[in-house]
Amino acid sequence: MLSTGALRAHLLAARLAGPVATSRETSLRSYRLFAARDPRVTLGLDPGRVWGERDLLRLMADRCGVSDDPAHVSGPDVIDPERTMAGLDAFAARLSDAAVRRAPVLFGTGHPHRLIGFYAALADALSAVGCAVLTPAQGRRIDITTRFGVRTYHLDYVRGVALVREPGAQVPGGGTGAHTHSPLPLRVALEAAVEARGPLPELVVGDHGWVCGAGQLGIEAIGLADTDDPALFVGEAEGRVAVAVPLDDGVRSAYYLPLTRYVLNRACLSQ
Numbered sequence: 643m644l645s646t647g648a649l650r651a652h653l654l655a656a657r658l659a660g661p662v663a664t665s666r667e668t669s670l671r672s673y674r675l676f677a678a679r680d681p682r683v684t685l686g687l688d689p690g691r692v693w694g695e696r697d698l699l700r701l702m703a704d705r706c707g708v709s710d711d712p713a714h715v716s717g718p719d720v721i722d723p724e725r726t727m728a729g730l731d732a733f734a735a736r737l738s739d740a741a742v743r744r745a746p747v748l749f750g751t752g753h754p755h756r757l758i759g760f761y762a763a764l765a766d767a768l769s770a771v772g773c774a775v776l777t778p779a780q781g782r783r784i785d786i787t788t789r790f791g792v793r794t795y796h797l798d799y800v801r802g803v804a805l806v807r808e809p810g811a812q813v814p815g816g817g818t819g820a821h822t823h824s825p826l827p828l829r830v831a832l833e834a835a836v837e838a839r840g841p842l843p844e845l846v847v848g849d850h851g852w853v854c855g856a857g858q859l860g861i862e863a864i865g866l867a868d869t870d871d872p873a874l875f876v877g878e879a880e881g882r883v884a885v886a887v888p889l890d891d892g893v894r895s896a897y898y899l900p901l902t903r904y905v906l907n908r909a910c911l912s913q
Contacts, residue, residue, distance in 0.1 A: 644904045649730075650723050653889070656897040659723035662890040664869050669708065669719050672870040673698040682789075685873040686825025686855035690880050698872050705875040706888040719869040721888050729887030730901060734908035736864045736884055737764060740845045741911060746774040748843035750804035750828060750852035753891050754819040757866070758803055760898040761847060765802035767911040775802040776843055779834035786824045795820060797827055804831060804852070825855030832859070849874075849891060857882035866891050 644652075653659040675683045677695045693701075696712065703710035707722025740747055747768055749761045765775045777799040784795050784806060795806035798819060805819035806827050828851055835842050846856035846863040853865035857877045864885040867874035871891070877883030889901075906912045 643907045644900055646727060649727060649900065649904050652897075652900045653723045653726055656893055658889045658893055658897060658901070659721040659726045661718040661720055662869065663892060664719045664890060666709075666715060666717050666719050669702070669869045670695075670699075670715060673702070673872055676872045676876070682823060683871075683873060684854070685823050685851045685871070686828070687858050687873045687877050687882065689876055693872075693876060698876070701875055701879055702869060702872060705878065705886065706869055708869050721869060721890065726887060726889050729885060729889075730905055731908060732885045733864050733887050734905045736845065736862070737768065737847075737905065737911065738909040740773060741768055741771045741909065743844070744772045744774075745844035746776055746841040747845045747847060748776045748778075748804070748828075748831065748852075748856075749802055750831070750846065750848040752805075752822040752824070752848075752850035752852065754800070754803075754805040755821070756892055756895050757849065757898065758800055758805070758818060759895050760902050761803045762801035763902045764847060764905065764911075767906055767909075769802065771911065774841055776831075776835065776841065777802060777804070778838065778840065779831045782830050782834060784824075784826050784830050786822060786826055795822070795827075797830060804848075823850045825851030825858070828852045828855035853877070853883055853886070857884075868892070 672683050673695050702708045707725050749765050751757050769775045779797050782797045785792050798807050807819040846861050849865045853863045854873045856863035862884050867886045868891045874886035878886040
């Protein structure tokens with residue numbers, strides 16, 4: 643079992659928490675866009691109240707530990723490691739509950755290059771205790787609006803974790819996919835599950851649009867979020883997202899391995 647002290651030290655050493663690579667400028671820009679309800683940062687969430695920039699700054703200070711000083715406008719942003727550890731504990735508790743219920747679970751990520759291993763290990767563990775890890779809409783085409791215009795992707799799964807790929811980018815089921823914030827892959831997956839009259843997820847695990855899109859539809863959703871991802875924390879504050887864990891979501895994939903071990907142990911899912 644990784645101790646809380648060792649986990650805290652790792653979070654700081656790997657810059658998963660503490661001063662992180664995400665800049666203050668990037669975070670503040672996201673808060674401005676979210677306040678304007680720009681779909682690039684709402685990630686499929688339709689907020690139930692008006693969130694101004696100051697409201698979001700106070701929320702992110704409370705949930706992540708960033709500075710609540712609006713005059714602080716440059717430099718690296720900061721995540722409180724204590725908040726990260728509390729989030730991981732809550733995240734593990736939801737996984738444990740799903741395992742006890744043998745709940746069907748859907749995993750999806752917009753950060754496949756970094757986070758596929760983290761989610762895949764959780765999917766393996768839940769599958770081993772009898773949870774159905776769902777993979778609907780394999781290969782389905784999805785047209786997503788990006789800053790470069792509308793791009794066509796295909797939905798794929800790697801070790802039970804959904805991601806999107808550009809056509810012809812990789813062989814199905816292997817390698818990594820594209821970075822996306824869109825909730826459309828989640829919606830396409832759910833539509834396919836309904837069409838097939840198969841099980842629907844009782845829990846969605848992931849990030850970006852996977853979590854916010856699920857939470858908006860009333861599905862229990864838990865995920866990881868950086869300081870420039872206010873949507874997950876707004877969803878959590880409004881009761882639509884069950885758990886949002888604050889951490890840097892763009893460090894080396896190997897740096898998430900200790901978090902995997904910690905979460906699996908806390909969820910009593912270690913093999």
